[in-house]
Amino acid sequence: MSVVPWTDLQKQEFLAMQFNAQFAHYQEHYPDAQRLIIERAGKPVGRLYVDRWPTQHRIVDIALAAEARGKGIGTAILGDLIQEADSAQKALSIHVEKNNPAMTLYRRLGFETTADKGVYDCMEYQGSAEA
Numbered sequence: 001m002s003v004v005p006w007t008d009l010q011k012q013e014f015l016a017m018q019f020n021a022q023f024a025h026y027q028e029h030y031p032d033a034q035r036l037i038i039e040r041a042g043k044p045v046g047r048l049y050v051d052r053w054p055t056q057h058r059i060v061d062i063a064l065a066a067e068a069r070g071k072g073i074g075t076a077i078l079g080d081l082i083q084e085a086d087s088a089q090k091a092l093s094i095h096v097e098k099n100n101p102a103m104t105l106y107r108r109l110g111f112e113t114t115a116d117k118g119v120y121d122c123m124e125y126q127g128s129a130e131a
Contacts, residue, residue, distance in 0.1 A: 030060045038077065040068060048077060056124075057085045059094040074102065078109055082125055092125040 006014070026033065030051045038046035045068035049060035059081065064074055085092035094111070096103055097120055106123055115122035 026060060030058070033058075033060050038064065038068075038073065040071075040073060045073065050081065052088075053090075056091040056093050057081065057088070059092065062094070074105060075109070078105070082109065082127060085125065086127040092127070094123055095120040096123055 004011075026049060030049065033049045033051040036048045036050075037044050038048055046062070046064035048062050051058045051060055062074070062077065081092055092111075093114075094106070095117060096106060103121075109125065110127070111123040111125045113121045114124045
């Protein structure tokens with residue numbers, strides 16, 4: 001892995017710029033999305049952005065800190081979202097980078113690829129939305 005020879009201040013500025021660009025994109029395209037902090041034992045370990053549309057629920061963004069991965073947190077959150085979408089008789093969808101290790105989790109939980117979006121796959125959990 002290559003490390004960029006930036007100062008701590010340059011790194012902070014770059015991360016702030018990236019966060020602000022992503023946040024502006026989400027505000028423009030998902031203005032009604034619910035933005036949540038994922039906590040474990042009262043400490044923040046990730047984030048979840050969900051938009052609930054008339055025909056489906058969309059996971060806009062889900063991210064867990066490295067130390068929180070592999071502990072069942074993502075599975076539990078996705079299980080809750082699946083149950084909520086099922087109760088509303090809607091599909092649950094997410095865009096996932098093709099090389100994202102979480103792809104295995106999504107497939108294990110029943111998500112299927114519905115569209116190839118280049119670097120991303122659009123995945124959906126249909127559940128009872130088909131019933």
